[in-house]
Amino acid sequence: MERKNLIVGQSGGPTAAINSSLAGVYVGAKELGIDTVYGMRYGIEGLLKENIINLDDTLESTLNVELLKRTPSSYLGSCRYKLPEVKKGDEVYEKIFEILDKYNIGIFIYIGGNDSMDTIKKLSDYAKINGSKIRFVGVPKTIDNDLPVTDHTPGFGSAAKYIATSISEIVRDSNVYDLKSVTFVEIMGRNAGWLTAAAALAKNKSNDGPDFILLPEIGLDLKKFIGILSDRMQTKGNIVVAVSEGIKDTNGHHISEDECNVDAFGHKMLSGTAAFLAKKIKTELGVKTRAVEINTLQRAAAHLQSKTDIDEAFNIGFLGAKAGIDGNTGVMMNFERVENSPYLSIVKKCDINLVANIEKCIPGEWISEDGFYVNEHFIQYAKPLIMGELSNIVCDGIQSHIKSL
Amino acid sequence: MERKNLIVGQSGGPTAAINSSLAGVYVGAKELGIDTVYGMRYGIEGLLKENIINLDDTLESTLNVELLKRTPSSYLGSCRYKLPEVKKGDEVYEKIFEILDKYNIGIFIYIGGNDSMDTIKKLSDYAKINGSKIRFVGVPKTIDNDLPVTDHTPGFGSAAKYIATSISEIVRDSNVYDLKSVTFVEIMGRNAGWLTAAAALAKNKSNDGPDFILLPEIGLDLKKFIGILSDRMQTKGNIVVAVSEGIKDTNGHHISEDECNVDAFGHKMLSGTAAFLAKKIKTELGVKTRAVEINTLQRAAAHLQSKTDIDEAFNIGFLGAKAGIDGNTGVMMNFERVENSPYLSIVKKCDINLVANIEKCIPGEWISEDGFYVNEHFIQYAKPLIMGELSNIVCDGIQSHIKSL
Structure with missing residues (x-):
């Protein structure tokens, strides 16, 4: 390999595991002989402004690497920038490759979800038509778990563990008074219901779990549900x-759409689904209702990471760096599940064209017949991903993070 | 002591520590020679319906005692029932004492907040004027930390630890994009700001913590704040x-009051303070805003208990049983802080009349001069209460609870 250096960026929404993948990329690159590992601040958007740091400055400390694995959100910062269509001579692409040349970059790693894989696809396509030897590798992350090809995505396991734990606590909280009540807990996921389905993992011998699970994969017949x-x-x-x-x-309309025009939130449109249902059921059934929106906590809860998730996130980052060093480009790293019990997944890589801009939803046969729950197929799939706890590094009573950049 | 048995109840809102006090009452009573420990379901309301269980059935198992300490909410169930004014011959009181006589109760323990201490006060007053020898002892709990006399209340430390941890994660989550944004995090506490102030504990060398803390003790001058x-x-x-x-x-009006008449929640009136502010600031400053309502999660998050809190909750329950056995009545157990560093509190008891129906707010001298933060006095007070982690008992990836009744 002529070029000596590697650059890594993070993109899309934060998760509790994306920094573990960053740690994996860094450690892998250094162990496999990369000279300098650069980080782009705020993803490709920061790269375009040459907002670039040398990761040796902070990550040569192994304690910092461990803290990084336990830090939520995106250490490098993130963006939601979509590259233009690939066209030879395009100004944006010329600028990007000029900067990559300047830093003597041989490998470009992008950790993110659907949109980030679109970035990898476009950059590798552009490199191909321009004869650039820079290798572009995607490392998946998203709490939404909606990427195709890969068995699951880093970040999902920790968010699912947080959801399941919180639901088990809300169930206990909800049955404290001797009355009739319905508590709606709103969970992230616009088109794919993976995280909402994870609520089912709260059900065990000492906890009823949720009574119903309403998934975006199934059109909600409100009358039937009531x-x-x-x-x-x-x-x-x-x-x-x-x-x-x-x-x-x-009919495919978001159920709270009508309410959005009159609500007092100033929120994005889909927020308030639980509040909408709580109001509706209170009116229809005359019982006490509550709406709990778990909100941003579910993607940031690093204090309750799944060890399986964090280990896998690290490994897929490490092997992403290796894939680049080994000469791969235009690929996304992915998990292939070998066994459910005892659980075993291995890391592979796939053509980025199979991934970019495609969303994976819960298979119909994993959803219960009435459409209001998930069945044993989902449980067997999801349970291994929330297993294990990380040894928290706690100072003054709260989990420590790596110092912000 | 003529009477051989003890009955214990829980009342008011759930916390992550109230069941540890129940465990303490049970273990203390058994170790100190009580025959049978009864539990009233749904507090005094359940007692009136003779909804009473024998706690030996579940708590003779030491594993169940440990699980109980790690279970959020009220194991026995709760109520929000206010006893009528004490009057000789009153039907409600006659019924209560008749049932207590039937079960040969010598000691009545009630674990709860302000309203529950009112119950202890009234029952002990009634016993006095009727010559009953039953002893009534209050064991404090409330995440709000607003009871007088006691240095702090069980339940506050765990909720504060959850708030501080979640805020530290939200701070990381909030600075991921390269733009201007304001995130409002709404925290419980209607008149006393103890829990909201606990957000300050998120601040340390690697985390900025919250930038502002808006307390109910201080009238918010919105124009000045903006x-x-x-x-x-x-x-x-x-x-x-x-x-x-x-x-x-x-002027003493809840800032979101005007909005409440038109909101779409069906919630209790004060909900939506963060949403109100997010909307207001978006309009006034033209920046991205978000509202995060931590909601019921903060009082139910047993997966993140403070070990200090859980140990103290257990001990104050244990010593509450002992106080009753020793002949005390019309008292509430309380903490007296001996040292801040190293932290040491001891358990005492006080006259219930000093406690019932009085709310304790944050002292003015613990609030920063501009009114938008707390100072070092608060930090020194609160930090010891969130220290230490309990060894979680985890099955299938989530914390185990005792089986529901």
């Missing part, structure tokens, strides 16, 4: 419903 | 504001 809910409340006083922020009615 | 916020944003892009659900304007 009937089934009403029936259930004949025998059970306090009900907990996990609901995706993105659920739609049977 | 000015200071705008100044701060000249030098800092992403701002996090911890805000109490109960903050009022300088």
Whole structure:
């Protein structure tokens, strides 16, 4: 390899595991002989401004590497920048490759979700038509777990563990009074219900878990749901419903759309699904209702990381660096599950064209017949991903993070 | 002591520590020679329906005692029932004492907040004027930390640890994009800002913590706040504001009151303070804003208990049982702080009349001069209470609880 250096960036929404992948990229690159590992601040957008740092400055310390693995959000910062269509001589691409040349970059790693894989695809396509030897490798991350090809995405396991734990606590909290109540818990996921489905992992011998799970994959027949809910409340006083922020009615319209025009939030449009349902059910059934929006906490809760997730995130980052060094480009690293029990996944790589801009939803056969829960297929799939706890590094009572850049 | 048995109940809102006090009452009572320890379901309301269980059935198992300490919410169930004024011959009181006689109760322990201490006061007063020898002892709990006399209340430390940890994560989450933004995090506490102030514990060498803390003790001058916020944003892009659900304007009106009439929640009136501020600041300063309501999660988050809190909750329950056995009645158990560093508190008891129906707010001299933060006095007070982590008992990736009744 002529070029000596590697640059890595993070993009899209924060997760509790994306920094572990960054740690993996750094450690892998250094162990495999890369001279300098650069980080781009705020993803490709920062790169265009030449906002670039040398990661040796902070990550040569192994304690900092461990802290980085336990730090939520994106250490390098993130962006939501979509590259233009690939065209020879395009100004944006020329600028990017000029900067990469200047820093003697041989390998470009981007850690992110759907949009980030689109960036890898475009940059590798551009390199190809321009004869550049820079290698472009995508490392997946998203709490939404909606990337195709890969069995699952880093970040999902930790968010799912947080959801399951929080739901188990909300279930306990909800049955404290001797009355009839329905608690709606709103969970992230606009088109894919993976995280909302993770609420089912709260169910065990000492906890009922949620009573219903409303997924965006299934059009919600509100009238039918109210009937089934009403029936259930004949025998059970306090009900907990996990609901995706993105659920739609049977016509494909977001159920809270009408309300959005009159709400007092100033929020993005889909927020308020739980609040909408809480109001509706209170009116229809005359019972106490509550809306709990787990919100940004679910993607940032590094204090409750899944060890499986953090280890896998690190490894897929490490092997992403290796894939670049080995000469691969235009690929995304992915997990292939070998066994459910005992759980074993291995890291592979796939053509980026199979991934970019495609969303993976929960298979229909993993959803219960009435559409209001998930079945054992989902549980077997998801349970291994939330297993294990990291040894928290705690100072003054709260988990330590790496110092912000 | 003629009577052989003890009955214990829980009342008011759930916390992550109230069950540890229940465990302490049970273990203390058994170790000190009580025959049978009964639990009333749903507090005094359940007692009136003779909804009573024998706690030996579940708590003779030491594993169950450990699980109980790690279970959030109220194991026995709760109520918000206010006893009528004490009057000889009153039907409600006659019924209560009749049931206590039937179960041969010598000691009545009630674990709860302000209202529960009112119950202890009234029952002990009634016993006095009727010559009953039953002893009534209050064991404090409330995440709000607003009981007088006691240095702090069980439940506050764990909720404060959760708030501080979550805020530190939200701060990381908020600065991921290269833009101007303000995130409002709404925290429980209507009249006392103890929990909101706990956000300050997120600040350390690697985390900025919240930039502002808006407390209900201070009337919010919105115009002044917007000015200071705008100044701060000249030098800092992403701002996090911890805000109490109960903050009022300088005239003593809840700042979101006007909005409540038109909101789409169906919630209790004060909800939506963060949403109100997010909307207001977006309009006034033209920056991206977000509202995060931590909601019920902060009182139920048993997965992040403070070991100091859980140990103290257990001990104060244990010593509450002992106080009753020793002949005390009409008392609440309380903490007296001996040292801040190294931290040491001891358990005492005080006259229930000093406690019932009185709210304790943050002292003015613990709040920063401009009214938008807390100072070192608060930090020294609160930090010891969030210290230490419990060894979680985890099955299938999530913390185990005792089986629901």
